[in-house]
Amino acid sequence: MDILYQRFIDHYSGSQQLTDHTKAEICNHLSILHLNKKHVLIKENQRHDFAYFVIKGAVRSYFLKDGIEVNTWFALENDMVGSLQNFNDKPSKETIELVENSTLISINLKKLKPLMFLNIQISNFINAVIEEYALFLEKKIYFSQMMHSIDKYLILLDKEPQLFQRIPLTYIASFLGITRETLSRLRAK
Amino acid sequence: MDILYQRFIDHYSGSQQLTDHTKAEICNHLSILHLNKKHVLIKENQRHDFAYFVIKGAVRSYFLKDGIEVNTWFALENDMVGSLQNFNDKPSKETIELVENSTLISINLKKLKPLMFLNIQISNFINAVIEEYALFLEKKIYFSQMMHSIDKYLILLDKEPQLFQRIPLTYIASFLGITRETLSRLRAK
DNA sequence: GATTTCATTTGATATATGTCACAAAATCAT
DNA sequence: ATGATTTTGTGACATATATCAAATGAAATC
Structure with a gap:
């Protein structure tokens, strides 16, 4: 089994030991992808069969609100992206x-999901992912219930400092629910 | 099987048909409770073995931030409350x-959870709850990413009108992330 | 390396919301 | 019912953030 697949499976198997057979069944529905910056994995309002696990790179999620992009989160290495x-x-x-240009594992949900009704290990594996x-x-x-945006900024800076190296401040401001001008001013302290 | 237990199980079994044996196994870990307004089911920072399903009544969740209650949501009939x-x-x-004075089903997580490694139907049932x-x-x-609180207020009023009949506005304002004064002014329109 | 594009910062002003104080209304307990 | 308590509403003012406009800085493209 590819070491990258192993990394993905280990990340979610937790306490549970998966048999080689189960691991192989999961791997049947995984692929490795190399894609460039700005590539769109999933489009708002469309159905998709895949979720993705970030091996290397950075990804953002957003939706359009009155024509404006509202950023909802950023995924880095070992994060999973997709939509429930x-x-x-x-x-x-x-x-x-x-x-960023990224390496991802794609997970074929359409094919993997039905297996949870047949294989209890896969059911528990999917459970772990959703949990x-x-x-x-x-x-x-x-986090979003913090009243003052300065608190949100400081907590994000503390908990996810890598974001500020790798994600444009415009996107981060949008995620924090403030304008980029306000974020810029908060940072000037 | 008690009809109230049936109602809880049906609510989460979805597409899947549970055998009578599985239903009975789940019911072993359920109880019906009648409790009064202000009763605390779960305390912040404490471990608890139970989750609850609301048969009749209203419940709120909150945490303390700088000594102030920040309300996070309200559960009414057929909602589940607890903590992941x-x-x-x-x-x-x-x-x-x-x-409100309420009727609830308590679910013994401590005893039910281990069964998911033994019974695939229970694994999928728990999966459905978490999903x-x-x-x-x-x-x-x-919802929380809506920029203007007037939008939040209008959407909540549209999607969850019962809340405004049954939950004090102070709690709703806190949930919306605004003061009760501001909510009161938004409503005066 | 020059040019274009994109991201960030700064300033002036408008608007929304918070804070504090108190009044009115509704609810609860006796 | 009555008074006490809780909830909701209103006013005056302070503060935080948005908006609009423009300048600077950094990164991508040719």
Whole structure:
């Protein structure tokens, strides 16, 4: 098995030991991709069969609100990107686009998902992926309830300093829910 | 099987047909509770073994930020409340408290969770619960990214009108991330 | 390396929301 | 019912952030 696939599987198998057979079944639905900056993985309002795991690179998610891009998050190495909507055969609410030239693993959800009704290890594996995602969303919500944007800025700077090296401030400001001018002024301190 | 248990199980079994044996296994870990307004189901920073499904009543979740309650959501009939943290044996980040006298089903996570490694139907059942929760969180985040609070107010009024009948405006304002004074002024239009 | 494009910073002003103080209304407990 | 408590509404003013405009700085393209 490719070492990159191993890395993806290890990242989500947690306490559970997967048999070689299960690992092979999962790998059947994985592929490695090399794609360039600005490439769009998932388009808002479209159905897609794939989710992606970032091996190397940076990715952003955003949706359009009154014609303006609202950035919702940034994924770096070992993060998973995709849409739970897609997992349920519904159109994505977000566009997902590369911010750097990146190496990704694509996961064929359409083919992997039905296996969860046949293979309990795969069911628990998918469970782990969704659970990690839900914990991540909880953190984001907690964060978004901070009243002052200066607090949000400082926490983000503390918890995710890499973002400020790799993601344009315009996108970060949008994620924080403020204009780029305001972010610039907060930083001038 | 109690009809209320049936209602809870049906709500999450979705496409999947559960055998009577599986249903019985789940029911072993359910109980019905009648509790009064202000009763605290889950305390911030404490571990708990239970999640709850609202049969009748209203519940709020909040955490303390600089000594101030920040309300994070309100659950009504057929909603599930609890903490993913508890599901992973970690202390809850939120306090969950009844806003009305309520009837609830308690779910013993500590005992139910290990069964997901033994019974694939239970694994998929738990999967459905967590997935619905994650979709709900996604909606909340989308909502929280609305820039103007007037938009948030109007959307909430449209999508969740019952909240305004049953949940004090102070709590709703806190959830919207504005003061009660500001909410009061928005409403005066 | 020069040119174009994109990202960031700074300034002046307008607007939205917060804060504090208090009044009015609704709800609760006795 | 009555008074006490909680919830909601209104006013005056302070502050944070948005908006618009322009300058500077950095990165990509040729």
